[in-house]
Amino acid sequence: MTVPHPRLSINQATIKYANLETALRVTADAGVQSIGLWREPVNEVGLDTATKMLTDSGLRFSTHCRGGFFTLPAGPERDAALEDNRRAIDETAALAAAGAEGSTAVLVLVAGGLPEGSRDLIGARERVRDAIGELVPYAQSAGVTLAIEPLHPMFGSDRCVVSTLGQALDIASDFAPEAVGAAVDTFHIWWDPQVLEQIARAGREGRIATYQVCDWATPLPADVLLSRHYMGDGVIDFASLTSAVVATGYDRDIEVELFNADIWNDDPAAVVARTVASFTATVSPHLP
Template identity: 70%
Template sequence: MSINQATVKYADLPTALDVVSAAGVQSIGLWREPVAEVGLQQAAALVADSGLRVSSLCRGGFFTAVEGPERRASIDENRRAIHETATLAAAGADGSAAVLVLVAGGLPAGSTDLRGARERMRDAIAELEPEARASGVTLALEPLHPMYAADRAVLSTLGQALDIADQFPVESVGVVVDTFHIWWDPQVLEQIARAGASGRIASYQVCDWVTPLPQDVLLARGMMGDGHIDFAALTRAVNDAGYRGDVEVEIFNQAIWDADPASVVARTVRAFADHVPLGDVPLGDVPLGDVAL
């Protein structure tokens, strides 16, 4: 189990590391903005002192703009993100994964060319992949629910993400399986199996889909067990596909953000144990009864 830093959004990096470690959780998914607040080298030192694994760094991407200054700036920013991912993974405990989560980006202003945006996204991966491979970083393409297609992510299904990832070396380009974004897809189990067969699952993220959706649909994610997602079926599929990395809990929810970070982590640990069955895959090395609740 890993706590994605977005779940405790208002905690700064030192606090996030402290509350995750104190709960007995052994891994954390980091975000670039809190890392930037302290600086990359200081962040790496804090991670090393924490003893935690780094399951991923969020996020890069947003490169669907047409060729020009905006696109060049985005590509350069993703190069910096690759460097940050490698640095933070190296600072983490043994087993840290150098995984950079990528969100494709939406349609450029005034555009309706969804196919062209996806092609430009693919071209950006082609430009960045050699640098990622040289740095030991996996670019993890995250498909987002179709309601975000216009403004955030023109990749909407796991199949679309795999169609792009399969064009590149497996060690440098993979996909994110995020329950919130893919639970609705009639082909999701087949596509998870496909991702496993090709070794493309770079990250597995969990949270629930709660209704009614809030006005800001970015904040529609809920704690596992509070919504409609069948975690047993999806987690079984991911396990059967051979994934043995950390399972990140990533929740965007205002009420959860407003709560005390330590209490959020404690609640998350219990919800994970209750609703994300890992079968024979161990939940870290700490017996659940020893986790601080």
Template identity: 50%
Template sequence: MSIMRRFSFNHATAKFWDQREAVEACARTGSGIGLWREPVQEMGLEASAKLVKDAGVQVTSLCRAGFFTDPTQAAIDDNRKAIDEAAELGAPTLVLVSGGIPEGGTIDSAREGVKEALSVLAPYAGERGVTLSIEPLHPMFASDRCVVTTINEALDLAAPFPAGQVGVVVDTYHIWWDPQVWQGIARAGREGRIASFQFADWVTPLPAGVLTGRGQLGDGCVDFKRYLAEVDATGFTGPIEVELFNDALWARPGAEVFEETRAAFARVLE
């Protein structure tokens, strides 16, 4: 069976492309889509849910919640709202980026904040049928965006909760460097916690805007075939989202980026 049946286009890859047009392109090609909260809210939650339902497009994830290393009530409330949005959209998983080190805090206290927030949010997500998907980010983002940097760390945070409530994201861009990554993926599979699988390439030299410098598939050093094999070996057969934060891509027409990304996905997995 063609690998393209598992292709999902994360809307952030064509950030400024109209959400309706992106969904229509996915419908035409039988692709899934990873949605983002901001475009969903701009269109309206009910209208967005109707759009994907009418188009017959699978929503593979909703991005993004989290940022709760300083778990104020406002942050918890916004995360509950994000869980509700995921449930309304039919997204099986809500991607969580933990957040960085709050002012006056330490990386240890920030990680404790993640634990506290999960203890509040995980049961609610379970009630709504949504899996919270902890995304480890590359260590260069630890201070300001995400104090969770490896799959094993994410799995340790998820461990106190049922797998249906809390899982992890396997994102090649963020974990390709980790010498324990294959063991981490195997562990995630054994524990039934692979909730999202995402592709992006790592290119060097690093662009000036590192956050928006993810490479198109095949332009960098990530071994996508091995990632596919390792994840498939766990029994995971779900969608594979391509999520590229890239200024050059964002400046181009969304439809063009969509077709290029599908072609790159097929090429790196041939």
């Protein structure tokens, strides 16, 4: 069995159909030391139970997914989204405190797409900036970093109006680095001609809140959301991207996050084992 790199973290989305108990168990049994959790499985068992389960697992906590979805104009729906993000901040703080030494209190934010009937992309991004500004004092009081995750432009209409790392950093620049950073996800940014320059910028500004890896391969499935692959099965250059992140001094966990129907339908333990092997082959060689 391949010994996992100590900085590898399994994002729970990779084994989506496993409940929290199973996800923690198969991750720990594989020798992986860290896990990123999603809100739905945590809320399914309740936060108190989830924190105890995490503590008992001995795993570090790398990120919580997800907050965001606040591109709506002012009104009850936007207010409800902001309140839900405050709950997500509370969950993140509690889970980070429950995880093993080295856990990080990072809440990943997916900005949200264009409101129905709107074509105002610039206005939607400004509402993201405004929403984060409303959440920052609450996040700071909880010791939580908000990580803006840019998504590939194909998700701009329905999921995320923030499409590049540069756009995420431009929004984050209004706030303290410990309060707002960025999620660097290879799937979403590998194509960007400025990606290495923007990773270096993120490092200078102290804003890399998490580094997430998976691969890109074509043709894409009908549901493009489910188009992530094990590292090495696609075209992404993990050597250059990982080296660029390492050069910034980033020394936290590195999450593998896979949205793929075939992977989800596989045995969770087998998925974790293959994740370990693919990470070892493609990412580990570029880590100190």
